Amino acid sequence: MVDPKSKKYSSPSKSANNGFKEFLYNTKDGTVMGRTGSSWGKIILFYIIFYAGLASFFCLNFYIFYLTLNMDEPKFQLDESLIGTNPGLGFRPMPDPDRSPDSTLIWFRRNVPSDYLFWSKQLEVFVDETDTGKKDAGSVNLQACTLDNDKRATSITACQVKVDNLEYCNKNNAFGFSRGEPCILIKLNKIYGWVPEPYGFDERDRFSEAQLRDDLDKEIREKHMPVDLKYHILNETRGLDPNTKNFDSHRRMLLSTVWINCDGENVADTENIGQINYYPFRGIAGYYFPFLKQQGYQSPFILVELKNPMPGVVINVECKAFARNVKPDRLARLATTHFEILID
């Protein structure tokens, strides 16, 4: 009688130890990496079927989910969405994202076209696109809105962004880059359904000058709104002619502006930055809102001209947006944008 386990104790087949070469291709068994051709075929076929099935299952599930989506409006909006209700600010031109993805430094030499054209071209493209966009789609959904003409963005129509009143900031003088007086484009992030809340209206939605002053003082206290912006807003409000027939809506629209202020980030920057001009207007008018994915909607912007920045030093510039429901937040970069300028 033979021990039933003696087979087990017999010396193991050596195939396991014959090295990597034999593992790759074993001539004796005709196996490649431990499997014969048909074995490979079967397992590959199995995985093809398995993954195809899995992909179909995913697609089916995703299709069902897709049915719950509306292509015209995001499922979650404003506070429900993670985008929130405090819009960010963006600036143009931007450094080459491929070479320095995290950089916000605008660095160029005056009078050296190869340098400044990189920046001014970006603005040119941006402005031109806005311009052509107007021509393409304007006939249907775009209207020329002004503060006093009562035309507003609706669920279907949006307002034209005017590009003809940018004064010195135009492509013919390379947006001032050639002269070392660059214009920087500032835009407010689009948030579906978001509208700015005007200053100066109480809970019952009645305007009073006192309320306006209160609001602005509160902004100065809580959001560090620059004092000169307060006077700018007050002056603009006072400058309206109360006798026009749609004075109330005109004033409301003016106060619904998202006001924008740019300045040096630190004291030294403030000294170096020089004079700042805003075109066409020191803010983004309220009639552009809300953004409701209207056809041909144009992102409103203003151009900030640095009239006489100190050359040869890096100037940290910070632009902030203000409205009752807009709160600049430097860390989260909400209603705030930051860039550096270095002109050689």
Next chain:
Amino acid sequence: MGKKKDVASLKGDIEITEHTLPLDDLCRQLRTCPLKGLSHAWAKVMSEKEGPNRLTPPKTTPQWVIFIRNVFSYFGILLWIGAILCFIAYAIQASSSETASKDNLWLGLVLTIVVLITGIFSFYQESKSSAIMESFKDLVPQYARVIREGQRLTLKAEEVTIGDLVEVQLGDRIPADIRIVEAKSFKVDNSSLTGESEAQSRGPDCTNENPLETKNLAFFSTNAVEGTAKGIVIRIGDNTVMGRIAGLVSGLDSGETPIAKEIAHFIHIITVVAFGLALALLAAAIALRYHWLDGVIFFIGIIVAWVPEGLLATVTVCLTLTAKRMAKKNCLVKNLEAVETLGSTSAICSDKTGTLTQNRMTVSHLWVEGGIVDAKLNDDCTSVGVAGYNKRDGYQKLVRIAALCSTAEFKGGQDSSVPVMKRDVAGDASEAAILKFVELAEGSAAKIRERFPKICEIPFNSSDKFQLSIHANNMTDKGCHLLVMKGAPERILERCSTIMTNQGEVAMNDKALDAFHDAYLELGSLGERVLGFCDLPLPSCDYPIGYNFNSEEPNFPLTELRFVGLISMLDPPRPTVPDAVAKCRSAGVRVIMVTGDHPITAKAIAKSVGIISPENETIEDIANRLGVPLSEVSPESASAAVVHGGELKELSETELDNVLRNYSEIVFARTSPQQKLQIVEALQKQGAIVAVTGDGVNDSPALKKADIGVAMGITGSDVSKQAADMILLDDNFSTIVAGVEEGRLIFDNLKKSIAYTLTSKIPEVSPFLFFILFDIPLALGSVTILCIDLGTDMVPAISLAYEKSESDIMLRSPRDPKRDRLVNERLISVAYGQVGMIQAVAGFFVYFIIMAENGFLPQDLYGIRPRWESRAVNDLEDSYGQEWTYVARKKLEYTCHTAFFVAIVIVQWADVIICKTRRLSLWDQGMGNWVLNFGLVFETAVAAFLSYTPGMDVALRMQPLKFVWWLPPLPFAVLIMLYDEVRRWLIRRQPGGWVEMETYY
């Protein structure tokens, strides 16, 4: 190198010839004298030449080396490499960008902490159980009495040298290996050397070539239990028999445990997978025109992501839990990894005394009035049945002699509630057995002794081989004295002229003699120790009351006595052992008896416990049955064998190999420590995983060498306990079977646990791959990966250790260490290729849903990564034209991470449930594992806690999820369960089919 050679020489059998030389020659050789001992001068010379008489302590491994070894175990090294790669990646990132994420730094630190904690844990476990040599030190006597130049000196044992004449008496430890020159009823306890618990008498005569069996040698560190003796020292220190064993034990390497090999194999597999994937990714990254430095970061990232951070801890905890559970079953595990070894064991070399047997002599048979009577202990051990003999005259007389002719007594202070079998007895094992028998059969031995007070006695001595006492008879006033005697049966018979038969007392005749010899042979062949009993009522006329019996010069008859009967005893097998042996057999574990005891006894016990099964015969049995000489029986016809140590000595390596191969049932008798080792090594060479049980010092080399050494907790010597990996607290062989069962269970459950843990690696790593290959925002961050590996996955993975076995694991063969691996390609295929993929798809499903619901449709995510990741871009447009700031979209990304994390938790519910079984339907396995059910709740609670606790967004970048985002993974969880149920159904339906071949792990 030198050490290895030493061990090899120690493995050889001891060669001592000094005991065979004539005493004069020996004395001349050693320049000593059997009366006066060495001269001081020569003692000094010898002392310088031979060195001190002590055991050389082995080189101990410093604690810090052990610590380093623990911290850099296989698994440890994997984690270390991961950690170092993390630090390298962080250094690269930090040097190229100021705002580099610290993720890699944290990951590296966490890996370091994990490996250190687990390392410290196992170091703590191990350091509890080292210091083998320490226990040998306790064996060494402190002082010795030496005679030099005729003067008695008390020396430190260290100073004893070869040729010294030493004096020992009861209670002493023998200070060196000595040849006895003079002895007075001298007995030594050799149990620590040979395993025989019986004290053995020693005298000046050489009775055997074998030094361990001859009567004129006594060995270093054994105990003198009776009498006094003088002897000449022939071996000292490391050269003594005990010293060689000590050297052997500390020089042996027990090798890697099977589970350590499995873990190494497992790490090998995942390293290959990780590097293969990482290299493929590196190539892809270069093809996609990434900067090479980014490629390196990705490469490192993949390898690190592939490290199962939690698995080391999981495996350690699983083993610890099993160790705890085994400890409850009286199986104490010293080395954690040994927990599994018993499960892989394919051969058990078991000692006999104390393990298979009770180590308690018990009367088993009587021969009285011509018939053999079974002395059956009834079930509750309170009385003995003798099948109708108890009224017979012969039986009554035999019991009377048994009670009287004895010096054994129950020790005082034991009250009658202690069962007789458990009471302590003062006296040797045979007398104790007889005393207990009398107590059980007749109620009280003391009563009989009261009736017949002892007047005179002659104690047992080895030349006459009998013991005698004379008692008065209080029952009759005739003053009739009774002489009783017991001893070696043939010696007793010689002194008898009459014999008790069923016809009463008759004169000795051939028929009676034949009956006696038959009975004596039969009892002997059962491996029992047989004693003969006779008596003689002394006529009152010749020996009146007050007669002065003289035991020194017997003035009473020592012959012409009346033979009454035989009592035979044996150390009975433990009642649970036959069952346990049968279980081992059905579990494919062969049980081999290796004992220092005599072949006949060994074989008898082997037969009675089933180590030699009833239908199998040895060559000797066949020869006996057929009535032919041994040489005519072909060895192939027998399947059982009893191998004597003497025969074993003559066998070559291949011959031993053949013996082990050709006989399924083997008993090795009269084996020396070195031979035990030899047997273990031969078995191991055949690929068997060997467990060895033993209790004596003599067993310790084999215990150490075995894959798992099992020492006895009660009777075991400290040395054997130190050398072993496991200790049986109840000394019971059947406990080993429980251990085998636990070991097999934990192996299966570790497989399940690893399959569970590995699966989630796919959903963890795939986001990173998609991030690189498709430029989509990262779907799962490294922090969340750690939360899974070291958080939510841990409890369910550990809970699988509590899973009950799927089938009767004791009915299958032990695993083949070459084929049945802990982790094999099939496990990888199922975990990574199938279930893991479903999980990854589930995670991405949630990811795309959240992205889409917030405005980023899948098609727009493709390629978005550079702008998504750029801090400068504060107005990234989504599919609905909304513009996202960097912070807002990162918050969205982290919400996706959290949701992906929750999705993994949910699909891991399904995974842990399918991992409960490898073959059975969940329906049959049930959900009775409450630890696992708790694990399901626990991981969910952890996930909810991480997601919703305020402050987690800062600490771990976890974001609160909308409730509906918990739901999308559910269909995938159901899919996993259904898929695997079908897979297992196919495995069951088609045993050996393609599905089993490719997916049964």
